[in-house]
Amino acid sequence: MRARPKIKDVATLAGVSTATVSRALSTPESVGLATREKVMEAVKATGYRINAAARDLRMRRARSILILAPNLSNTFFSRIFAAVQEEASAAGLTVQISDSRIGRERLLSLGYDGRADGIVLLDGSLDPEVVNGWQLPLIQLSEWNDAYDAPRLGIDNRAAAGLAVRHLAALGHRKVLHVSGPGDNVLALTRQQGFSGTAAESGIAPVVFPGDFTMEAGAGAARRWAKLSDRPTAAFCASDECALGFISECVHMGFSVPGDVSVVGFDDIDFADRFLPSLTTIRQPREAMGRLAAERVIAMMGAPAKEPRSRPAPPIHVAAALVERASTGPAHT
Amino acid sequence: MRARPKIKDVATLAGVSTATVSRALSTPESVGLATREKVMEAVKATGYRINAAARDLRMRRARSILILAPNLSNTFFSRIFAAVQEEASAAGLTVQISDSRIGRERLLSLGYDGRADGIVLLDGSLDPEVVNGWQLPLIQLSEWNDAYDAPRLGIDNRAAAGLAVRHLAALGHRKVLHVSGPGDNVLALTRQQGFSGTAAESGIAPVVFPGDFTMEAGAGAARRWAKLSDRPTAAFCASDECALGFISECVHMGFSVPGDVSVVGFDDIDFADRFLPSLTTIRQPREAMGRLAAERVIAMMGAPAKEPRSRPAPPIHVAAALVERASTGPAHT
DNA sequence: GGCGCCTCTGCAATCGATTACAACGCGATT
DNA sequence: AATCGCGTTGTAATCGATTGCAGAGGCGCC
Numbered sequence: 001m002r003a004r005p006k007i008k009d010v011a012t013l014a015g016v017s018t019a020t021v022s023r024a025l026s027t028p029e030s031v032g033l034a035t036r037e038k039v040m041e042a043v044k045a046t047g048y049r050i051n052a053a054a055r056d057l058r059m060r061r062a063r064s065i066l067i068l069a070p071n072l073s074n075t076f077f078s079r080i081f082a083a084v085q086e087e088a089s090a091a092g093l094t095v096q097i098s099d100s101r102i103g104r105e106r107l108l109s110l111g112y113d114g115r116a117d118g119i120v121l122l123d124g125s126l127d128p129e130v131v132n133g134w135q136l137p138l139i140q141l142s143e144w145n146d147a148y149d150a151p152r153l154g155i156d157n158r159a160a161a162g163l164a165v166r167h168l169a170a171l172g173h174r175k176v177l178h179v180s181g182p183g184d185n186v187l188a189l190t191r192q193q194g195f196s197g198t199a200a201e202s203g204i205a206p207v208v209f210p211g212d213f214t215m216e217a218g219a220g221a222a223r224r225w226a227k228l229s230d231r232p233t234a235a236f237c238a239s240d241e242c243a244l245g246f247i248s249e250c251v252h253m254g255f256s257v258p259g260d261v262s263v264v265g266f267d268d269i270d271f272a273d274r275f276l277p278s279l280t281t282i283r284q285p286r287e288a289m290g291r292l293a294a295e296r297v298i299a300m301m302g303a304p305a306k307e308p309r310s311r312p313a314p315p316i317h318v319a320a321a322l323v324e325r326a327s328t329g330p331a332h333t
Numbered sequence: 334m335r336a337r338p339k340i341k342d343v344a345t346l347a348g349v350s351t352a353t354v355s356r357a358l359s360t361p362e363s364v365g366l367a368t369r370e371k372v373m374e375a376v377k378a379t380g381y382r383i384n385a386a387a388r389d390l391r392m393r394r395a396r397s398i399l400i401l402a403p404n405l406s407n408t409f410f411s412r413i414f415a416a417v418q419e420e421a422s423a424a425g426l427t428v429q430i431s432d433s434r435i436g437r438e439r440l441l442s443l444g445y446d447g448r449a450d451g452i453v454l455l456d457g458s459l460d461p462e463v464v465n466g467w468q469l470p471l472i473q474l475s476e477w478n479d480a481y482d483a484p485r486l487g488i489d490n491r492a493a494a495g496l497a498v499r500h501l502a503a504l505g506h507r508k509v510l511h512v513s514g515p516g517d518n519v520l521a522l523t524r525q526q527g528f529s530g531t532a533a534e535s536g537i538a539p540v541v542f543p544g545d546f547t548m549e550a551g552a553g554a555a556r557r558w559a560k561l562s563d564r565p566t567a568a569f570c571a572s573d574e575c576a577l578g579f580i581s582e583c584v585h586m587g588f589s590v591p592g593d594v595s596v597v598g599f600d601d602i603d604f605a606d607r608f609l610p611s612l613t614t615i616r617q618p619r620e621a622m623g624r625l626a627a628e629r630v631i632a633m634m635g636a637p638a639k640e641p642r643s644r645p646a647p648p649i650h651v652a653a654a655l656v657e658r659a660s661t662g663p664a665h666t
Numbered sequence: 667g668g669c670g671c672c673t674c675t676g677c678a679a680t681c682g683a684t685t686a687c688a689a690c691g692c693g694a695t696t
Numbered sequence: 697a698a699t700c701g702c703g704t705t706g707t708a709a710t711c712g713a714t715t716g717c718a719g720a721g722g723c724g725c726c
Contacts, residue, residue, distance in 0.1 A: 008712080016675075018712085050712090053390040054386075077411075078407070078411045096427055096429050248607040353704085384683065386683085390712065391685085670724095675719085685708100685709090693702095694701090
């Protein structure tokens with residue numbers, strides 16, 4: 001009662017061998033009906049649960065997937081986590097989670113200790129040597145890094161940024177600010193490229209401020225924007241948080257949104273449509289992204305390990321969309 | 334190169350036994366200097382990493398803690414996850430995470446398969462039989478259930494609600510609405526008690542609407558509030574999300590906050606101070622809560638399993654505080 | 667009645683680590 | 697010179713499951 005029952009206890013109680021118990025549990029059809037019932041009864045009676053460590057060791061797999069993200073407390077990630085976990089759980093897998101900025105050694109171990117047999121990676125800034133060193137099914141989600149030898153999933157950030165710019169162009173804006181993310185972040189870069197490219201096509205004068213996706217960065221950008229002599233009439237922020245920070249600071253400074261400045265965000269986090277004004281933004285289907293990534297990695301876990309791919313697979317793009325809300329309006333010259 | 338090196342490979346390369354390798358890795362001081370160096374070299378050369386399953390099996394512990402929460406995508410939890418993970422990682426532990434609403438069987442297994450050796454539980458609505466059946470160090474965080482035989486950590490919700498009410502009382506409000514959470518939720522109940530109790534003491538007429546902590550619930554409550562003939566001049570919502578929904582809907586209906594109605598939230602989520610108007614709320618020190626819970630459960634993991642406690646330990650309370658911002662103002666009669 | 671086949675079950679090896687115990691080498695002590 | 701003791705190392709058992717192989721038994725068919 002005190003100690004956890006092991007398979008031996010169940011076997012003894014049911015009057016069979018441990019092999020039979022194991023089979024009754026994993027492949028019931030391979031065991032006689034009467035025996036199976038005896039075993040199940042014994043399992044119930046003892047409250048037996050398989051010891052994961054023993055099984056993992058023997059089977060050389062852990063039935064677990066690992067999620068790595070650069071910042072666990074980020075609102076954008078949480079819904080992805082939930083979707084991955086849900087999908088994993090449905091497949092009978094457990095989920096490990098870790099910040100991806102825990103240091104090279106720890107990180108290496110995580111993907112290498114046999115505890116996980118698949119990885120969903122949300123960080124494109126890790127050492128490719130480390131990432132490629134894990135010999136595990138892995139999928140890059142949202143962020144990516146061309147040096148990683150793994151398939152990737154996410155929206156087309158360049159095109160998505162284009163949607164935002166064209167929306168502003170259509171409203172008559174001719175000078176637009178882009179508040180970007182960290183210079184070494186692949187998402188920030190790609191969105192900025194999309195911004196610049198589309199701005200050029202649309203005859204929009206681009207202005208770019210650096211940022212880091214946070215509300216603080218947005219607020220800072222707003223203060224800097226306010227000081228400009230010839231202020232852009234619209235701002236496209238690289239994240240919703242940044243956009244909310246921007247708007248909030250603008251309002252505190254006495255400007256009106258979208259009266260004085262239209263603002264577009266990126267992500268469509270949960271608060272976007274309850275903010276005041278509600279935020280025009282680019283929706284990333286986070287739930288679907290998480291679900292697809294999980295499905296994908298689970299599928300890879302099932303298949304025999306693919307050997308080094310000859311050429312990188314093209315990214316799998318899920319659809320992003322512009323969500324028009326109240327934070328954008330016509331340019332008032 | 335292809336297959337993962339095992340301890341045997343390292344031993345062979347270093348010309349020692351596996352026992353020595355194991356010792357060199359876990360208790361270096363028990364191994365001769367020369368040998369230790371040879372081993373370390375071999376470890377580096379082979380890229381050896383301990384196989385977690387094998388070690389877990391032998392040591393009967395997994396160096397891992399499990400976080401269970403009723404909703405992984407909730408903004409309130411994410412920062413707690415981050416803090417727990419950080420603390421765990423610093424202690425050399427990995428983190429498993431799961432939604433706690435995955436069904437009795439799966440849930441039972443999670444705490445019983447030897448994969449985790451400590452649990453941080455954020456859900457007070459699970460079957461006590463299941464929870465008490467896990468024979469693992471466990472701490473209840475935020476939510477709780479008196480039927481769980483485990484220590485608990487969190488703020489004093491009753492008192493915290495009192496802070497909100499007294500704040501409104503001090504501003505001259507005499508009729509206050511409380512938008513509560515689910516009727517079966519211990520946090521909702523306790524906060525509601527705090528609300529009612531303090532309202533009575535402060536000569537405030539209480540009105541209570543049911544809710545469920547979400548923005549939608551807040552918005553719904555706002556619509557219902559608007560229809561009241563003698564409208565409360567203030568609302569105390571059981572969560573920040575609810576409060577934001579409430580405010581947002583009020584503004585959409587043409588009311589001003591705090592002009593027509595003051596609003597207090599609960600939690601102090603990240604967006605609270607950037608919302609427009611910024612949200613007066615009760616701060617829960619989520620980071621500290623996560624950190625403390627982790628510390629606590631890690632400590633329990635170290636100590637020999639305490640046998641069934643004679644009487645329930647009193648809850649450990651961390652300090653909640655009122656954060657005054659712009660969503661509350663004097664009652665305008 | 668004998669043979670073969672099929673179904674069900676058990677024996678025992680195995681997964682890859684940790685660790686109790688014993689053995690060994692070697693200098694110090696008597 | 698024998699003994700003691702200490703620090704180091706190896707041998708082998710062990711953790712708790714899974715599974716290849718072989719044996720037992722039952723059944724049908726000739």
